Amino acid sequence: MAVKIRSRFFLRVFIHFASLVLVIMLSFTFMMIPMQKKALLQIMYTQGVTVSRSIIQASSDAIITNDFGFIVEHNVEVLKNNPSIHYIAIAPLRGKTIWVDQTGWRVLEDPISLLTELQSEHIEYEIEHQQWEAEGYHLVYPIEFSGIKWGWLHVDFATDEYNAYIRDMYLQLVYLAGIAIVLLMVIGYFFARWVTRPVSIISDLATQVANGNLEVQSKIKRHDEIGVLSNSFNKMVQSLQQSKQKLENYNQQLEQEVKKRTLALDALNQNLDKKVKEEVHQRQEQERLLIHQSRLAAMGEMIGAIAHQWRQPLNALSLVLQNQHMNYQAGQLNDQAMSRSMEKSERLINKMSTTIDDFRNFFKPNKQAELFNINALVHTTVNLLDAQFKSHNIEINIACEENLNIKGFQGEFSQVILNLLNNAKDILLERQIVSPNISISAHRIANGISIRVSDNAGGIPDDIINKIYEPYFTTKEEGKGTGIGLYMSKMIVENNMMGKLYHYNNSEGAAFMIEIPTQLPK
Amino acid sequence: MIKRLVFFQKFFFAILFCFASSNLVRAEQNVVTLAYLENGLKELKNNEKQIALQLLANELIRDSGVKMIVQPVRSFAEMRQLISDGKVDYTILNGYHLLEHYDFLQSFFVTPLLTIQRGPSDRENFIIVANKQYIGQELINLQGKTLSLHPQYLLMKFYLEYLIENSSGLDILHFFSKIKYTKTASQAVLDVYFGSSDLCIIPKHIFDLTVELNPAIMQKIFIMHQSGKQFFPVLILNFKHVDNTIRTLINKNLSLLNQTARGQQILDMFSIQSVHTVKLKKLHPMQNIFKHYQSLLKK
Incomplete structure (x- = not known):
């Protein structure tokens, strides 16, 4: 299976491998070329020195005896046998230079700078282009015999062979580079494939696994880290398969369970509706009962309050009648005495009648919200219980702002205040508090009115402080309290009047706070 | 069976030998x-x-x-x-x-x-080349001078000997004060040019080749004698x-x-x-x- 050329990993490995090999190859080439050139120059140098020495050796006698005929003839022969030599020049220290080239020879009347520049004690050479059409390797060999300098031998070699060699070398390098690049491509491809193929295979398999196919298996078997990766992958897939199977089993179980529960819930739901309706009906009934009981309790309270309120005027009326009888018996019952008695009696009877009206109006439920004054309501409520308070020496302190008006259900709110006052009165009497005191205050707060009813009865015990609003909860003896007063008060304040009713203990006793918005929301 | 095989083998080699021998003859x-x-x-x-x-x-x-x-x-x-x-x-x-x-x-x-x-030409013309200082003179006037000679050229040497013998009655060893033997014929001409010798004998075609290499040598030498193409x-x-x-x-x-x-x-x-x-x-x-x-x- 061929590796996808578009695989980035494959391309990366291939490019890195190819780049590395190319860099090494180019480095080697750039190092090798100067070395080769240097070696070639060395070869040319050696060749030049050898040829020079052989010429000098062959011509030594002629050189010593200045037999220029032999020298010329010999060098002409040398040039004839060595077409690669451009020219030979024999430059004696004293005398004219003899120049021999491939076309002939001549005696140089004036020395040529090309020749004299290089003449020294040592063997010199240079590659020059001036004298000849082609490039030449010019070697100057000093001629000495037994330490005595005779002159110089100049030999100019054609560098055609050298240049051809360099050209061949470059061509070979180009061919080698071409072959190397082709080999590089092929080897690089297979190398990159060998490295990346297993990874690509595993990557593809991993993608298939990620897409949900857990049936895949890696068939790579190697004894290196790739083999370990392959084995680990297979184990992982197997493990995933098993987990998936387990999950499916759990899922099935769960579905069955859910079905069961759903059926149960459906049944429950169906029952629930019925139950809720029953409960709601029951609660409504209970509420109606509570309200009825509350009303009955309130009526009971009202009757008690009326009885209490009427006790004093009835006593006073009895006294008036007794006075009247005594005056009649004493024969002192005249018109004036009779008028006084009648006036007093009428005042007492009016007071009693007002009390009934007060109670009747107090407990008359309001059908709609009306604007009423808090201060007036508090006073009216206190008046209803004034007699009781006085009889028990309970001091009442009222501190309400004058212009506190709220829109709500006055009758029901009156019931709340009455209930709080009654409770305070009852606990003060129960605990036989010395100097019993009930304080009522009302003031404006943001967007509403705050009313506080507090006593000095010592506070609500901690064990019942959170239960006092529960219906039917009472601390009074059986028959003495219904336990629905605070429940109803809370219902009225929070449900009907959208306010808050809460309590707390202070240093003296309990305090009940009512916060009512100024206007009921629409 | 084996004896028959040996016989046929010998017969075969005998035929081969005769054939080869006849070819050799x-x-x-x-x-x-x-x-x-x-x-x-x-x-x-x-x-x-x-x-x-x-x-x-x-x-x-x-x-x-x-x-x-x-x-x-x-x-x-x-x-x-x-x-x-x-x-x-x-x-x-x-x-x-x-x-x-x-x-x-x-x-x-x-x-x-x-x-x-x-x-x-298929025949050679031997010439005597002398230093230009001897212009107008004959061979006989160069007695006692130095000769450059390529000795292996037997026919040329013979001709010189003939000329000297004919003109002076002497052999070349006695006619010339010194004979410088050169390795090549063309070197003899160069000796005359460079003044190492006074004259030389050389085939004309070789002289022509030598002059072709450096025509300037004619400034110092001249042809004193030619044999003609007869050798x-x-x-x-x-x-x-x-x-x-x-x-x-x-x-x-x-x-x-x-x-x-x-x-x-x-x-x-x-x-x-x-x-x-x-x-x-x-x-x-x-x-x-x-x-x-x-x-x-x-x-």
Whole structure:
């Protein structure tokens, strides 16, 4: 299976491998070329020195005896046998230079700078282009015999062979580079494939696994880290398969369970509706009962309050009648005495009648919200219980702002205040508090009115402080309290009047706070 | 069964032997010998002569079924013996040797002879070149001067000896104060130019080549004497006992050597341009000079 050329990993490995090999190859080439050139120059140098020495050796006698005929003839022969030599020049220290080239020879009347520049004690050479059409390797060999300098031998070699060699070398390098690049491509491809193929295979398999196919298996078997990766992958897939199977089993179980529960819930739901309706009906009934009981309790309270309120005027009326009888018996019952008695009696009877009206109006439920004054309501409520308070020496302190008006259900709110006052009165009497005191205050707060009813009865015990609003909860003896007063008060304040009713203990006793918005929301 | 196999094996080898022997006899009947003097052919190095001549020989008898053996000979005496014995079919001789041993050789060789051409002509013109200070003078005026001479050029040396003998009655050793022997003929001219010698003798074509290399040398030298084109430097002799068919073939191949690239390559090894036939009468000029020289010596 061929590796996808578009695989980035494959391309990366291939490019890195190819780049590395190319860099090494180019480095080697750039190092090798100067070395080769240097070696070639060395070869040319050696060749030049050898040829020079052989010429000098062959011509030594002629050189010593200045037999220029032999020298010329010999060098002409040398040039004839060595077409690669451009020219030979024999430059004696004293005398004219003899120049021999491939076309002939001549005696140089004036020395040529090309020749004299290089003449020294040592063997010199240079590659020059001036004298000849082609490039030449010019070697100057000093001629000495037994330490005595005779002159110089100049030999100019054609560098055609050298240049051809360099050209061949470059061509070979180009061919080698071409072959190397082709080999590089092929080897690089297979190398990159060998490295990346297993990874690509595993990557593809991993993608298939990620897409949900857990049936895949890696068939790579190697004894290196790739083999370990392959084995680990297979184990992982197997493990995933098993987990998936387990999950499916759990899922099935769960579905069955859910079905069961759903059926149960459906049944429950169906029952629930019925139950809720029953409960709601029951609660409504209970509420109606509570309200009825509350009303009955309130009526009971009202009757008690009326009885209490009427006790004093009835006593006073009895006294008036007794006075009247005594005056009649004493024969002192005249018109004036009779008028006084009648006036007093009428005042007492009016007071009693007002009390009934007060109670009747107090407990008359309001059908709609009306604007009423808090201060007036508090006073009216206190008046209803004034007699009781006085009889028990309970001091009442009222501190309400004058212009506190709220829109709500006055009758029901009156019931709340009455209930709080009654409770305070009852606990003060129960605990036989010395100097019993009930304080009522009302003031404006943001967007509403705050009313506080507090006593000095010592506070609500901690064990019942959170239960006092529960219906039917009472601390009074059986028959003495219904336990629905605070429940109803809370219902009225929070449900009907959208306010808050809460309590707390202070240093003296309990305090009940009512916060009512100024206007009921629409 | 085994005995029969052995018999057939022997019979087979016997037939093979006879066949080979007959071929060998036939081969010996087609063998031609080319002899040469070892100290000749100065154009070539000693180790090259045999190979070069064998190459020449192979070219001459190519596709003929003839085998040519090249045989070096140490001296003319040995050559002479071989010729007498009929063991030599062809020989390459210096022109001087022909002149010297003509009487002996003429009874063995057949005409036409063959000669080589190196310069513009198949015959050489020997010239005497002298320093320009001697312009207007004759050879005789250069007695006691220094001569540069290429000694291996026998015919040229002979001619100089003839001139000196004829003009002065002296041999060259006594005529010249010093003879400087040069390795090449052209070097002799250079000696005159550079003033190492006063004169030299040199084949004209070599002189022309030397001047071509540096025409400026004519500023210091001049040609004092020319022999004229009358000397054959090298002659190829073939002998009477050689089969005519073979002779005709070989002579023809020799003449046509310069017509082919390979033949010309072989000729270039000997610095030869071509090979020609030459009639005996063309030898007469140099023969006459030789005879005259002989008569001068007798005096």
